[in-house]
Amino acid sequence: MEFELEIPKKQFIEHLGIDHNHRIVFSGAFGTGKTYFLERFFKKHESYEAIHLFPVNYSVASNEDIFELIKYDILFKLLEEDLDFQKVKIDKGTFLPFFLGNHGTQIIPFLLGVIPKVGGSLKEIALGLIDLDKKFNKEFKEANLTDQDRIISYLAELTKNQGSIKEEDFYTQLICSLVNQLKEKGKEIVLIIDDLDRIDPEHIFRILNVLAAHVDVKKDGDQNKFDFSKIILVCDIENIRKIFSNRYGADVDFSGYIDKFYSRSIFYYNLSGEMIKSINRVFGSVVLDYGNKEMSLNEIRRDVPGAIIKQILHSFIQFDLISIRVLKRIFSGSQNLKLRKIWSKGKYDSLTNNDIELVKSLDFLLYLFQDLDLITEKCKVLIGKEITYLHGISNEFFISEIVKSADFKKYYWNVNERPKANCEPLEFEITLDQKIFKYIINSSFDPNYGSDKYQFRVISIIDKSGTKISIEEVDFFSLLASLLEETDIKDVLNNKFEVT
Numbered sequence: 150m151e152f153e154l155e156i157p158k159k160q161f162i163e164h165l166g167i168d169h170n171h172r173i174v175f176s177g178a179f180g181t182g183k184t185y186f187l188e189r190f191f192k193k194h195e196s197y198e199a200i201h202l203f204p205v206n207y208s209v210a211s212n213e214d215i216f217e218l219i220k221y222d223i224l225f226k227l228l229e230e231d232l233d234f235q236k237v238k239i240d241k242g243t244f245l246p247f248f249l250g251n252h253g254t255q256i257i258p259f260l261l262g263v264i265p266k267v268g269g270s271l272k273e274i275a276l277g278l279i280d281l282d283k284k285f286n287k288e289f290k291e292a293n294l295t296d297q298d299r300i301i302s303y304l305a306e307l308t309k310n311q312g313s314i315k316e317e318d319f320y321t322q323l324i325c326s327l328v329n330q331l332k333e334k335g336k337e338i339v340l341i342i343d344d345l346d347r348i349d350p351e352h353i354f355r356i357l358n359v360l361a362a363h364v365d366v367k368k369d370g371d372q373n374k375f376d377f378s379k380i381i382l383v384c385d386i387e388n389i390r391k392i393f394s395n396r397y398g399a400d401v402d403f404s405g406y407i408d409k410f411y412s413r414s415i416f417y418y419n420l421s422g423e424m425i426k427s428i429n430r431v432f433g434s435v436v437l438d439y440g441n442k443e444m445s446l447n448e449i450r451r452d453v454p455g456a457i458i459k460q461i462l463h464s465f466i467q468f469d470l471i472s473i474r475v476l477k478r479i480f481s482g483s484q485n486l487k488l489r490k491i492w493s494k495g496k497y498d499s500l501t502n503n504d505i506e507l508v509k510s511l512d513f514l515l516y517l518f519q520d521l522d523l524i525t526e527k528c529k530v531l532i533g534k535e536i537t538y539l540h541g542i543s544n545e546f547f548i549s550e551i552v553k554s555a556d557f558k559k560y561y562w563n564v565n566e567r568p569k570a571n572c573e574p575l576e577f578e579i580t581l582d583q584k585i586f587k588y589i590i591n592s593s594f595d596p597n598y599g600s601d602k603y604q605f606r607v608i609s610i611i612d613k614s615g616t617k618i619s620i621e622e623v624d625f626f627s628l629l630a631s632l633l634e635e636t637d638i639k640d641v642l643n644n645k646f647e648v649t
Contacts, residue, residue: 154186156422161190164416171372171379172360174411176386177418180472183383184343186418191339198336200226200377204352205344215352216359220320223340223375227327325376337378346388350396353389357382361409386415421469424476428466431476432459436483437513443483453550454486454502454509456542461514464536464626470527478517486513491641492557500561507554511633511642521642525633531626545607547625552586553605555579555636560590560605576608582631584623585611 164170177183191199200223207218331338345353363374373380386407393403424431432446437455446462449455465471486502486509493499502508511524518524538544553560556579578587587609610618632638 154189154420154423156426157186157418157420158190161186161416161418164413165379167413170413172364172410172412173379173381174386174407174415175381175383175418176415177420178385178469178472180474181418181420181469182473183418185473186420187341187343187381187383191341194336196336197339197379198331198334199339199341201341201343202226203343204356205347209349209352215348215355219342219356220324220375223324224320224327227324227331230327230331232327232330321375328376332376332378338376339379339381340373340375340377341381341383343383345382345384346392350392353392354396357410364409382410419469420473421466424466428463431462431466435462435479437486438483440487453506454513456539457507457510457547457550458513460539460542460547461510463539464531464534465527467537468531468534470530475517484513484516492561494561498561500557504560505554505557507550508638508641511638515642521633521639525630528626528630528633532624532630534626536625544623544625545620548620548623548628549588549605549607551625551628551632552579552581552588552607554638555581555632556588557637557641581635582623582628583613584618587611 164173175183175187187199188201191197191201202219202222204215204219204222207215207222209215209218328338342356345356360374360380363372389407390403393401393406429447435446435458436443437446437449437458444452444455446455446459449459462471488501488503489512490499490501491505491508502512514524515521518527556577559577559579576587576589578585580586586607588605588607591604591606607620610620610623612618
């Protein structure tokens with residue numbers, strides 16, 4: 150399933166168009182489709198040509214300079230372009246040291262050796278390497294006509310400065326020459342460095358420091374490293390902030406450090422607006438398998454597990470707490486909500502997820518996110534937020550299901566062990582989320598099923614100060630987080646045994 154990208158596309162076009170906006174931090178949470186968006190945005194764009202790099206894929210040894218690998222990766226990408234290598238211009242003093250030995254044969258084998266480290270394709274850049282080799286041989290003839298002492302002097306200087314954040318070596322000048330040749334085609338040339346927050350912290354700050362040093366040296370806010378028109382750093386800026394604090398300490402000013410890496414403001418990529426627009430398509434794509442029937446979320450009304458799943462997904466989407474990557478897990482085939490035990494006492498007495506239906510919803514969410522603690526943290530983010538409830542679903546409905554789940558053993562006792570002669574509802578209470586919930590369970594005979602039917606209802610809520618509060622004042626997600634942290638439900642979810 151794909152989402153429309155019109156809202157973020159419009160926002161990004163406006164951001165790119167800001168005057169002198171040449172360095173951009175493109176921020177978004179993991180799994181929100183940042184890479185997919187950028188690839189679609191720049192593909193065959195009439196105004197931009199993008200060089201898209203993924204340093205996280207590099208095979209970087211601990212003693213290697215990641216920025217050198219970035220340079221070679223840029224070069225390989227440029228070699229795939231239709232460029233005229235006879236137009237390449239390199240400063241002679243920088244060029245000559247590379248040809249003291251076997252001229253072109255020094256550089257070409259070296260570049261071939263770098264390809265596996267950055268994931269380049271020899272097939273794609275072969276023609277560029279051949280043309281470059283021809284250029285090297287031609288320049289070598291001119292190099293031999295110059296003063297040997299001057300050559301050796303430049304070689305010594307190069308060796309001394311290699312790896313410097315102010316470097317302007319042969320490969321840097323070669324990249325600049327090729328980038329400027331691409332600009333002659335009438336497009337702005339954009340360098341995208343993706344997944345910045347997924348690489349080793351040493352490498353993150355090496356990349357950032359080289360880019361910042363270039364700005365400091367050139368004293369020109371419009372000039373980028375390698376002469377790119379724009380440089381886009383892709384990450385979740387909050388992750389970079391945490392990594393920075395861990396490395397340099399929480400008292401060091403992160404804002405003063407990071408503001409060198411963007412020209413105007415951070416661009417925050419958020420797809421939740423498009424996902425909300427497509428919510429019916431999302432729910433229509435999710436099929437729940439109950440064992441005896443299958444239903445899409447669009448068909449769900451007062452069905453307990455389906456309604457809870459639908460509301461939680463909607464709230465997560467509303468506040469950008471669910472990624473496209475996670476949603477894709479539920480778009481193929483039906484999801485199992487079949488009958489299973491959740492607790493047993495002895496050989497025959499047990500509770501199933503037909504008795505405590507919230508467990509079906511939580512099983513589904515656990516499949517989706519693969520981590521119960523992660524679900525709990527997402528619930529905490531929503532505490533105090535203005536949640537939009539879906540049509541036909543009330544806060545009372547949710548709160549009752551949570552309280553019932555929190556006290557499921559008392560529910561079992563009431564249903565299975567109290568004297569049948571006593572038909573009066575019993576009153577119970579449980580403390581959850583620093584509130585005392587009093588509730589009753591009514592029983593009545595259901596002629597359709599030939600058995601007793603039980604109805605669970607919260608009758609009063611008292612907060613820790615003893616003040617009565619209404620059920621509408623209870624924060625659903627605060628209560629759900631407490632259920633997952635304070636009760637036996639965590640054990641229930643971790644012990645999945647089938648009904649036999």
